Every structure is written in structure tokens, then in C-alpha cells.
Amino acid sequence: MNRRNYVLLILTTVYALNIADRFVLGTLIEPIKAEFHLSDGGVAFLTGVALAIFYVTAGIPLGLLADRTNRRNMIAWALLIWSSFTLLCGFSQTYWQLLLARLGVGVGEAGGTPPSQSLLADEFPAASRGPAMSIFSIGSTMGAALGMAGAGWLTDLYGWRQGLIVFGAIGLPLALLVRFSLREPVRGATDEVQPDPAVSAPGIVDTLRFIRRHPAVFHVLVGATIVTFSGAGLLWWTSAFLMRFHGLSAGQAGMSLGIMSAVGGSIAMLGTAWVMARLVSHDPRWQVWLVALVSIAAIVPGVVAYSTNSFNAATLALWIFVPASCIYIGPTLALCQSLVPAEMRGQTVAILLFTANIANLVVAPQLIGSASDFVGPFLNDPHQSLRWVLVACSFTGVWGAWHYYAAGRTIREDIT
Secondary structure, rough: OHHHHHHHHHHHHHHHHHHHHHHHHOHHHHHHHHHHHHHHHHHHHHHHHHHHHHHHHHHHHHHHHHHOOOOHHHHHHHHHHHHEEEHHHOOOOOHHHHHHHHHHHHHHHHOOOOHHHHHHHHOHHHHHHHHHHHOOOOOHHHHHEEEEEEEHHHHHHHHHHHHHHHHHHHHHHHHHHHHHOOOOHHHHOOOOOOOOOOOOOOOOOHHHHHHOOOHHHHHHHHHHHHHHHHHHHHHHHHHHHHHHOOOOOHHHHHHHHHHHHHHHHHHHHHHHHHHHHHHHHOOOHHHHHHHHHHHHHOOHHHHHHOOOOOOOHHHHHHHHHHOOOOOOHHHHHHHHOOOOOOHHHHHHHHHHHHHHHHHHHHHHHHHHHHHHHHHHHHHOOHHHHHHHHHHHHHHHHHHHHHHHHHOOOOOHHHOO
């Protein structure tokens, strides 16, 4: 294995653990809700908003840091911090202990992806970034699978805390591997236009102005935010949905969704990398056209999955919906590197993470949970409230698809 592919493998593994630590707690919604006697809105705050408070707050400053400092060391420290706090989540005995530890997980996770993306962009030239980022994004499907299946299995055997302890412990030796086996590449090394070392690195205001002046990257960021809500945001509640409406245990729900993510999601990611490698060379607009088409098409299986009373039909629909919800990640991450100068890449990824995680970790858990609490009293069967909120939210994919389509209007002029 050459050095470039080794770097991609290690950083994909780090990204998988980042996502796994997030999905572990999402899988534990029902047992945590029961132990601490919480409503849907209350458990949503603990499992989603608590992580996001510091994740999104720290994300922009850490993105700035990623454009100015040693990215390898930054990734290693971030991994060490979030893994340690995940361990503390597992040792928590009270609501407030779990809440405070969850806040610490958010601080650590915010420092992982911006430097990883920036570092990979200096390992792979523009022509190879689409496939490389699609492979990197497999970390999201594998991480989600490991988090859901592993946490569910360990919960059935030992209780909900054990999954947090195991996943936290995994990250500690991986942080050492990152620190001592990777190297820091020259910034902008694979770009046709090299950054001028005499010019000071741009600040966040400069990056925001650049994004606003270039419609393609602006629409990609907005579209990704909305598609994150319509896919990953709904999956945040899917384990609880399967347990509540189809009688699955935490282990059964986590294992089912984990297999869908690992198998279906990975096939979708690899398929996306294969398609991107062939279509983008002919027309770069396929990077956004493909995402727009998939976002529209995914609405149908999403509605079926949450509205049907048939477990078999719901499972079949989720086998389509879960992989489809992952396809946007690879093309989006590649565009965040190719549509902006090298010295703005860390900040651009941080902005994407800021907006996407507001949608995924704040809006989706809290809005869906609170809407479920609100709608329940107006239904003949209040127990069905979560089902119909998820059905309604499935249609937001149309909005996200429009932004990706709009990005295609200027992408050929804006791409670097």
C-alpha cells in the first residue's frame, strides 16, 4: 500500500469512529429515556443538542486552526479528547454527568474532520479527490453501522453504558497511531495554483465572502445542510421508531440499521466513487446532479418506511433509504476542497460541519422530538405522533435537491 492510500485508510478509520461515537448514543435513546424518565424532547436534548452545543460552537475556530497549524497533530489530539469523554459518558451515573460528558465529546469531534479533509486534499490532486472523498465518506456508513449495531448488541447483553465505554476505549490507541505514523504534507501541494506564502492566511470573514461570491459552493453548503436533515436527521430517530412501532429491542434495531449502513451504505459510496470517476471527467456538474436526483428519489422509500404498519415493507424501504441518504457525502466533501483555495479548505469544511450538524444534531433531534410531543395530543392515537412527524420531514429532500441543481449552473466556472 502506498503512502497516499495509507493516509486515506487511517483518516477514514478516524472518521468512522467519529460517526460511531455519535450513533452509539442515538441507538440508546429508548433505554436512556426510560432510566432518566425523559420525554421525547428531553432525550433529544441529551443525545443530540448536548453534543451539538460545543460541536458547532468550536467548529469554526477549529477550522481556522486547521488552516494554520499541523493537521496531523490536531487530528490526534481531537481523537484523544472525544474518545476520553465518550468513556466518561459510559461511566456516568446521573443525567447531569452524562450531559457534561456529552458536551466534551462535541468539543473533541469538532476538531477531527476539518484537518482530515484539508490534509487529504494535499495528498490527492483535484482529479482524484471525488473518488478519494467518496471512499473517505465510507467512514460515515461504517461508523454508523458499528455505532448502531455495536451499541445495540452490547446494550442487550450488558446495559446501555457498555457501548460507550468500548467505543471510547478504541479511540485511545488510534490517536497514537495517527500521531506517529502520519506526516504533515505541504499545504496546497497538489493544486495547480500554489498558495503564496507571503500572503497571510484568510480569516473566516474572507472565507464567508468568497463563498457568498461563488454560487456553486454556496448552494452546495446549503443543499448539504438540508439533505443532512432529510437523511441522517431522520435516521437519528429510526432506532427509536423501530423499537416503538415494530417491537424490536435496542440490539435488534441497531443491528438491522447497522447492516443496512455497512452493506448498503458502503456499496452506495463505492458506487458513487465509481460513477464520479467516470462522469465528472466529462462534466463536473454530475457531482451535483447525481445528489439532486438521489435526494428526490429517496423521498419515496422514506415515506413508505415510516408510514407502513408492515415490518417487512418498512425494512425493505429502509434498505433503500439508508444507503441513499449517504450518497451526497463524497461529492459534497470533494467540492468543499475543489471549489475553494487551499488556504480556505479547513474553514470551508468547518462551515459545512457547522450548518450540517445544526441540522443533524440540533434541529433534527429536537424538532422531531418536540414535534412528536406537540402533535400527540391532537391524534386519535397519540402513540403514532413520531411516525407522522418522520413522514412529514421526509419531503425536505426536495428543498435540498433544488440547491444542488442550482449549484450546477456555475460549477464549471467556480471549480479550481
